[in-house]
Amino acid sequence: MKTGVALLYNRSLKGPLLLLAILLVLPIIIPSPYVHGMMVLVGLYTIVGTGLSMLMGYAGQISLGHAAFYGIGAYVSAICTVKLGWPALAGILVGILVAIVIAYIIGVPALKLTEHYLGLATLGFGVIIFIFFKQFKSLTGGLDGFSGIPVLNLFGMEFITDMDYYYLVWPLAFCGILFARNIIQSRVGRALRSIHGSEVASNAIGVNSQTYKLQVFMMSAAYAAVAGSLYAHYITFISPQLFEATASINFLIMVIIGGVANIWGPLVGAMAFVFLSEGLKEVIPMVISNAGGEFEIVFFGILLVALLIYMPEGLLPSLQKVAGRWFSTKKVKPIAAAPVVTASEEQTETTVRMAGGEK
Numbered sequence: 001m002k003t004g005v006a007l008l009y010n011r012s013l014k015g016p017l018l019l020l021a022i023l024l025v026l027p028i029i030i031p032s033p034y035v036h037g038m039m040v041l042v043g044l045y046t047i048v049g050t051g052l053s054m055l056m057g058y059a060g061q062i063s064l065g066h067a068a069f070y071g072i073g074a075y076v077s078a079i080c081t082v083k084l085g086w087p088a089l090a091g092i093l094v095g096i097l098v099a100i101v102i103a104y105i106i107g108v109p110a111l112k113l114t115e116h117y118l119g120l121a122t123l124g125f126g127v128i129i130f131i132f133f134k135q136f137k138s139l140t141g142g143l144d145g146f147s148g149i150p151v152l153n154l155f156g157m158e159f160i161t162d163m164d165y166y167y168l169v170w171p172l173a174f175c176g177i178l179f180a181r182n183i184i185q186s187r188v189g190r191a192l193r194s195i196h197g198s199e200v201a202s203n204a205i206g207v208n209s210q211t212y213k214l215q216v217f218m219m220s221a222a223y224a225a226v227a228g229s230l231y232a233h234y235i236t237f238i239s240p241q242l243f244e245a246t247a248s249i250n251f252l253i254m255v256i257i258g259g260v261a262n263i264w265g266p267l268v269g270a271m272a273f274v275f276l277s278e279g280l281k282e283v284i285p286m287v288i289s290n291a292g293g294e295f296e297i298v299f300f301g302i303l304l305v306a307l308l309i310y311m312p313e314g315l316l317p318s319l320q321k322v323a324g325r326w327f328s329t330k331k332v333k334p335i336a337a338a339p340v341v342t343a344s345e346e347q348t349e350t351t352v353r354m355a356g357g358e359k
Contacts, residue, residue, distance in 0.1 A: 036162035043169035049266025051223025057261035060196030062119040065126030071243030073225030074232035092229040099225035107217040133240035145239035259314025
């Protein structure tokens, strides 16, 4: 079985290529628009989660405000395309740029904080952005929402159906994961892990921890903005409630469920979160009539506590360990049993040797 370090720096493409093949044929095997729509959401949340995993799982920095960057990408792209009449691609790029700039402005002072102080600071930032979305009605539409966002039209290709967005979102999510994987396997990734281990020690060996933390924070904001921009054009309607603190907590739950320090973990976590949420919407009303959405929150709260107790590394690393043990057990050859020598055989052999004979 490979060690954790060997798995971390494993550059094999067998797994990613197998995943890519599955993603390509999945809409053909399951031709359901409902499933395609769910998978589009999984892809978008995977993009956000991948950036969050780099920030939290590898650099060890807590963020409870990533829904703000998700919303910034969505609103900026929507405003550029609807109010300014820009092409959708230009709106998306501007949305990413604005998110990166705001992440830099927020990150310079906030990333000097550590642990729960940093978490509270990012939570406060998310609340401020939510209030901005709600109060600036002339720009964002306020609580009435922002409607009329056009579907994406990139290079003359119009994305209308769920399957169209499926084949747009998942290649981006796949490339985002591979990009993050290369970062983690590089010198930058080793610096981030050293910061996660001990910021004081990493500074002592010459790692500029503040710069690396700021860079990975800006990168995770860009991931969230990409997903937010695509979400706005996919849904064609956005409102501030979609980007409040609950959304940030949901992103956090997805990453923790899948495995916060595993670059493929957000994909598993997003898939589990989306399909469990949809399943609960069907099952809970059968058990409890007039049930509201709060039961979903209770369920995911219990699930989160159980995972942190029994699978603290997340679902994917735990499954990898179980699979590794199972395969290693399969590969071990049984040890041949030693021949049993009975007392009479041993006595006969001794007698022959004393007589100078050969057996």
